[in-house]
Amino acid sequence: MNEKIFEGGISAAPRKYQSYFVPVIGEPVAQDLMAVAKIRAGEHVLDVACGTGVVTRLAAERVGASGSVAGLDVNPGMLAVAGAQTPPENDDRLARSRRRIHALPGRGV
Secondary structure: OOOOOOOOOEHHHHHHHHHHHHHHHHHHOOOOOOOHOOOOOOOOEEEEEOOHHHHHHEEEEEEOOOOEEEEEEOOOOHHHHHHHHHHHHHHHHHEEEEEHHOOOOOOOO
């Protein structure tokens, strides 16, 4: 296979995920999740395994200026794409971190 795996130092997979998977499957499923989760203004949301941030961005729209959203993923390429996809008006409400869920403080396990 001659496909270029790395472009600009970041795996091409996250960009392809965002370009091909998210519009067809990820976004519709994320919209359904938002309807079920009933996220409201002022809430604080943690999106574990946030990938390219489709759920993170939708949650940020719902929590408004008084809430916050943190996206957590172990893949730095996914987080880079998530950052590039974040609208400027939501950037102050979003935090992105490359960590494993087991590394979070107070996990109680």
